[in-house]
Amino acid sequence: MEYFDVFATVDSKDESSRTIGGKAIIHKQAHRVILRQCDSVEERFREPLFTKTMLNDHLPSHYERSTQLLYDGMDGSLSTYLVALIDALYNNGLTTFEQLLASLSETDSGYSLLDSWYSDATFTLLAPTDAAFQAANIYPPFSGMSGLAMTDLVALHTLSGTWTYDNLPDSPMHGIASTSLSIQAYMNSSTQSPANQALILQQGDQGDVSVRMVVGNGTTWSGPIDLSGTALTNIVVLPVDTVIGFPPNLSTALTLPTTSRSANGLQSMAAALASQGDATSLEGLTPQGFTIFAPVDDAWTGQTNASSMTAAVLENHYTTNFSLYSSFFTDSGSYSLTMQSGQNASLVYNSSGSFVNLGTTSAQMLRTDVSLENGIMHIIDRVLLSPQGSASPASSEGQDASPQIADPSPSSSSSLKPSATTATSGTTKASAASDIKPSTAAGTKRRSDIVKIAAGLILGGAGRILL
Numbered sequence: 001m002e003y004f005d006v007f008a009t010v011d012s013k014d015e016s017s018r019t020i021g022g023k024a025i026i027h028k029q030a031h032r033v034i035l036r037q038c039d040s041v042e043e044r045f046r047e048p049l050f051t052k053t054m055l056n057d058h059l060p061s062h063y064e065r066s067t068q069l070l071y072d073g074m075d076g077s078l079s080t081y082l083v084a085l086i087d088a089l090y091n092n093g094l095t096t097f098e099q100l101l102a103s104l105s106e107t108d109s110g111y112s113l114l115d116s117w118y119s120d121a122t123f124t125l126l127a128p129t130d131a132a133f134q135a136a137n138i139y140p141p142f143s144g145m146s147g148l149a150m151t152d153l154v155a156l157h158t159l160s161g162t163w164t165y166d167n168l169p170d171s172p173m174h175g176i177a178s179t180s181l182s183i184q185a186y187m188n189s190s191t192q193s194p195a196n197q198a199l200i201l202q203q204g205d206q207g208d209v210s211v212r213m214v215v216g217n218g219t220t221w222s223g224p225i226d227l228s229g230t231a232l233t234n235i236v237v238l239p240v241d242t243v244i245g246f247p248p249n250l251s252t253a254l255t256l257p258t259t260s261r262s263a264n265g266l267q268s269m270a271a272a273l274a275s276q277g278d279a280t281s282l283e284g285l286t287p288q289g290f291t292i293f294a295p296v297d298d299a300w301t302g303q304t305n306a307s308s309m310t311a312a313v314l315e316n317h318y319t320t321n322f323s324l325y326s327s328f329f330t331d332s333g334s335y336s337l338t339m340q341s342g343q344n345a346s347l348v349y350n351s352s353g354s355f356v357n358l359g360t361t362s363a364q365m366l367r368t369d370v371s372l373e374n375g376i377m378h379i380i381d382r383v384l385l386s387p388q389g390s391a392s393p394a395s396s397e398g399q400d401a402s403p404q405i406a407d408p409s410p411s412s413s414s415s416l417k418p419s420a421t422t423a424t425s426g427t428t429k430a431s432a433a434s435d436i437k438p439s440t441a442a443g444t445k446r447r448s449d450i451v452k453i454a455a456g457l458i459l460g461g462a463g464r465i466l467l
Contacts (some may be wrong), residue, residue, distance in 0.1 A: 001043070004215055061428025081118045085237075092225045094239060096133040099140045104154060107147030112154055113180065117235065124164075124216075124236040126157040126199075126211065136243040155180040156197060156244055162236050164224060165207050174202040176325050176369065186246070187373060189285040195323065197247065200369050214370055215256050218242030225358045231354060234390045247371035249283045254294065257377055259367050261296045266379070268300045269317075276311050280316065283374060290375030291337070293345075293356055295383045296366065316358055316384040317343035323375045328366040333454075343386065353416065356380060359387025376383060 064363065082105065089098035104110030117123065124280050142150060158180040181197040183189075200212040204219055211218040220238045227237065248256070254273075255265040273279040282290065294317065319340050329335035329347035337345050339358070346357040353367040358380070363382035372378040 003255075031214040053134050059446070078115060078118045081231050082114060084232055085117075085235070088225060088227055088230060088232065088237065092237075092239070094127050094129065095139060096130045096138070097127045100142060100154065101141075103142050103302055104147075104150050109147055109151040110154070111150050113158070116160075116180070119172070119292060120234065122159070122162050122234045122236075123180075124159040124162055126159065126220075126240045127237050127243060128240055132218075132243050133243050138243065152181055152246075153243075155182075155200075156246065157240075157286050159199065163201055163209065164236060164238070165203055165209055168201055169208065170202045171203040174369075175328075175329055177201055183374065184285060189284050191285040191287060193287055193289075194287055195285075195289060197327065198371060200243065200371065209238060209240075211240065211242070213242075213245055213371075214248060216242070216255060217243055217388065224233055228281050238294070247373050248372045249280075250292065250377070251279045251283065253370065253372055253377060254279065258370055259296065261298065261366060261381075262379065264297070266296065268297045269294045272314055276314050284427060285374050286320045288321050289370070290318070290320050291322055292318040292372075292375070292377050293363070293365075293380050294377055295363070295380050295385065298456060299363075299382050310386075313384070313386050315339060316345070316386055325376060327363075327380070330354065339384075341386065345384070354378075356384065358384045361385050 041105075082101070086098050086101060087164055089095070089101070101114070129421050133236045138145075145153075156179050159177040160180070163177050163430045164177065177199050179197050179199055183195040183197055184191065185191070186197070202212060202217075203209045207223070209220045218240045219242070220240050222239055225237045225239065227233075247253075250273075251270070254267070254270040257263045257265065270279060273282070279333040282292070316339050319337065322337065324337055324347075326349075330349040333349055337347060339345050343358055348355045348357060352364075354368055354464065356363050356365065361382055361384050362406065363380035363384060365380055367379040370379065
């Protein structure tokens with residue numbers, strides 16, 4: 001049995017941060033309570049002795065969450081760091097997220113994620129507001145979520161590098177931020193892949209940061225919270241008004257209103273995939289990623305019928321060798337990508353927008369960087385018909401077969417060859433917006449427990465679609 005007593009109280013106006021014997025100080029409002037772990041039941045100091053249960057019964061809930069970090073035998077420096085973070089969240093009204101982190105610290109997967117924050121690396125934490133969690137139907141004590149589900153949710157909200165309004169390119173360009181969410185772990189796949197999921201960020205209209213989801217967007221409701229005078233020197237915390245949703249699989253994405261020209265989804269593309277074998281065959285994780293160019297429905301008129309599309313033409317629209325984010329061609333102005341059919345597609349960015357050229361067909365990208373569970377989708381305005389002649393199936397020949405991980409900081413370039421590795425940062429062109437409400441989607445594989453308590457979380461909250 002572990003025993004604790006109240007060692008002392010300290011006025012928070014006098015001291016902003018202390019530890020006693022390597023034990024973290026915890027506080028609420030104007031005063032702090034310093035706890036001392038006792039070696040035996042006979043050892044006392046001033047105040048009545050508490051067992052862990054008695055502490056939880058008598059101390060306010062914020063004390064309980066902070067002392068939990070001590071109960072679990074955390075490294076003193078790490079516990080001090082995390083208590084400082086929990087206190088900062090609490091003081092800024094982010095109490096549900098604070099409680100989520102405290103619950104996370106009690107799991108093996110969660111501890112590993114939290115431990116990774118205490119490092120020399122810098123990162124940005126998107127912290128959903130209490131109202132955002134309520135809208136997503138997520139409430140403490142998170143009994144409907146497994147430790148893995150909680151870890152994945154927080155990992156998706158953890159961005160490598162510093163991402164604020166000032167670090168993003170001028171609107172309508174956008175940035176691509178790598179998260180801490182491993183795609184292989186999230187999909188529970190046996191396929192080896194170093195890929196992490198990415199979030200698409202854009203400057204908002206009011207000096208905020210918008211997170212572009214498949215449908216709708218999340219918006220930071222203020223700037224970064226003030227962490228001055230704390231041990232949190234490597235972190236930026238941005239409160240956000242939406243719980244960011246997990247990217248859907250391809251089949252689900254093709255049913256969603258992703259642009260103003262696809263209010264009913266991309267039904268013709270879905271039919272074309274079905275004619276050659278279900279789209280689910282393209283939903284598995286591949287070692288180097290997945291990219292698909294999906295035409296809107298009106299692009300098929302007068303060109304070809306989706307149900308009669310040949311496999312070769314369909315394979316002009318995707319590759320299972322790379323996850324190609326738009327920063328690869330927007331930063332350099334052009335990029336060449338071998339499609340599954342063996343045809344070479346030229347990706348071009350200029351003052352008129354982003355285009356994919358294959359043979360004599362030039363299609364404009366109506367929306368770039370739609371995140372999928374296993375890769376990325378770009379929405380185009382034409383079908384990529386095959387030129388005369390044939391080509392062998394695509395391979396990694398002529399491209400770097402070994403995955404390369406790009407620098408996730410906002411200032412990094414996109415000179416690396418595309419792969420399914422941690423998403424590169426960069427900028428890309430955005431186009432018009434429309435007002436369409438999101439629909440509810442089913443969960444993904446290992447994440448069914450999240451979907452049970454958060455219908456629609458995969459798609460994000462309602463709001464303006466940023467194309």
